[in-house]
Amino acid sequence: MAPSIGKISGFPEWLPEERAVEEEIIRRIREIYVSHGFTSMETPAVELLSTLRSQGVVDKELYVLRRAQALDEEEADLALHFDLTVPFARYVAQHYNNLHFPFRRYCLQKVWRGDRPQRGRYREFYQFDIDIVCREEVPLACDAEVVTVMVKAFRALELGDFQLRMNNRKLLLGFYQSLGLDETKAREVVVVVDKLDKIGVKGVFSELSETLALSRDISQKIVEMAELRLSPVEFKGRVESLGISNEQFTKGVDEIESVLRLVPGDLQRHIQVDLSLARGLGYYTGTIFEILLSNYLDFGSVAGGGRYENLTGQFLKHELPAVGGSIGLTRLMGLILERGLFEATKSCPSKVLVTVYNEEQRNICNERAEELRAVGVPCEVFYKTAKLGKQIEYAAAKGINFVLFVQESGKTEVKNLHSKEQLEVEDIPTWATETFKH
């Protein structure tokens, strides 16, 4: 039986033109990460099952590994990582004595989740994270830097307007405390408030007052709070006018204010304080944020992050605090390709095709190509002798705009397929530098 070559649902792969877009996205994000001194770090795709389970992951999402003919028990202990944070924590704990703190790393790796695949959800996908982990308290300057880097990255992507929505878990918990709700109840409320975009104000209100049996007054206050989307400038005044007197709440407000003050002025317009944002109330302990593309709010967030006080508690005797952010690269790619947000036309990096009239001149053609490469211009020499029309067709199909001809006289000519212009080139490096410099 011939093996099936059908697409495996949830495991995306891109055509060369699409991969070129992904590479450009990666290049722009990485450039921002590196410019802030974040260092590249990778871990194996595989961790001990006990490592992954220590973080309370839902078991059914884990992909466990075993050798097709397992010889021993060892392999049953391995699984593919489902995020980059747990491996990061394990890495920091394991190499603690060989790292310099604050340890600032970026990480671009695939993760795997045995989720049911659906739009924007994959079983294998890239995440592109940064984190700063400290040996002692993480200053709010680090939260501000992570937010700054994330905003700069999305600005560099040029995918249209975007919003970084920010909140603070202390503010949230303090607010719920001030209403007399305990943490269990607060978590239930957060789940409901998270649905605001989907079920609207009325829906949230009725779930709060009916399903959760909160008073109309409290439900009303929660809804009002959740609806607040404040610019950095209006934030403090508006929140103080709520008249909430709670220590946690005030601490949260101060933290947001401190972070905002440290984000460069020209980036502030991308930031919105969103008092409904909770990000699941998981391990985050202070700043939380997520990023959405303004034209595709219904797609949900394409990046997120925050501060967590205890990165390594499971692996080290002492807790290490951290702050970080994660871009859902594959998720973002899905949106970019679906909506054509980036031109996907080049199926190869070559900028010039060197044509070949006959096999005797191939070495000369190779030499011309080397002259181009020497000045940083990727190019290729046509692989065989064929009619010129065929060779030009190949260049056009691949998105190679320039075709170079080495005449028998030794003269070199180059044709711009876009403008149809053909001219003699006396000195290849000079021509290439002039043509391809930005």
Next chain:
Amino acid sequence: MAPSIGKISGFPEWLPEERAVEEEIIRRIREIYVSHGFTSMETPAVELLSTLRSQGVVDKELYVLRRAQALDEEEADLALHFDLTVPFARYVAQHYNNLHFPFRRYCLQKVWRGDRPQRGRYREFYQFDIDIVCREEVPLACDAEVVTVMVKAFRALELGDFQLRMNNRKLLLGFYQSLGLDETKAREVVVVVDKLDKIGVKGVFSELSETLALSRDISQKIVEMAELRLSPVEFKGRVESLGISNEQFTKGVDEIESVLRLVPGDLQRHIQVDLSLARGLGYYTGTIFEILLSNYLDFGSVAGGGRYENLTGQFLKHELPAVGGSIGLTRLMGLILERGLFEATKSCPSKVLVTVYNEEQRNICNERAEELRAVGVPCEVFYKTAKLGKQIEYAAAKGINFVLFVQESGKTEVKNLHSKEQLEVEDIPTWATETFKH
């Protein structure tokens, strides 16, 4: 129970300084691949088990995936890929109508093998491949280009002298035919000859004549042939002087000669025709090669490749021929780190640390950092206010050579930690461009 954070045998991970070396290695290889117009391509880490098994892989090396709580049968069909060639074949077959041929791609991905880990052998490792696949016959110019690109890549790595050992399967089979050996016998001979480096001439001779029961005369001829290591210049004359009259053999000789003629002159000195090279006589059908570092011949090959006439026969109705090469990146990294072939001192990309005297000046420090980033200099601002000595220590530990001070007067000074020189900087972009341009 606290989860173990012990290293998982066979799944290497690097410290930041080591990862910086790996990134530099990748950058240099990729630059060469891209300069020849190879396009980036990736596939999922996961393939259908039937796809992987179609290539006759040894089952026990496969890592099969299942969800920790599998709900259906589907997952039992998935496994991690064990090389990049089978997924490439599946990709080409699946996307056949959306690719432009010759399709020239490079691929840097991890692969997984449930091997017993040992020196230079990993269970998870990177391969860094190029391949050219054609719709019809692959011209020998493509073999020559792959060889050229591989040699250029290793030259760019500057790991000392290296040898690309080349042979041709037709030459090998023709030679064995001329001795009256059938293909089964020839395969047995190849296995023995492969041990030449380990057991020496006498060892090979006695295995041929005793274990394989070949005549002393034939055994002698095989040993003589296997010992031949010829430079491109001496190849043809020396091989013709053997007086072997066999059509296959002659075709193999001609192919080698044609490939050699198309490799640029300045690269020829890295090439050796090695008539003992067989690379397992697997799916290769013509050119075969491998690369060894001259100072570490006992480590074995760090790259290899060749031509195979039937890439896609398992997946498509028609066969597609291809030629390619693969660098064992993780294997190479293991050697580089073990022998210190590359300096691993920088644990972050930052070139400048901007110090902070007090939190009030942090925004000004951030602005100075932005001026550096604007001219392409990665840098970071110290994360908190600490004694200057501490901040300088941090820079030194991370391999950041320049420390910048923003004085209260507004003046900016910069200290070179290596030369101990400290000077005032009037214009940051000018200073940065002068200091960090190559």
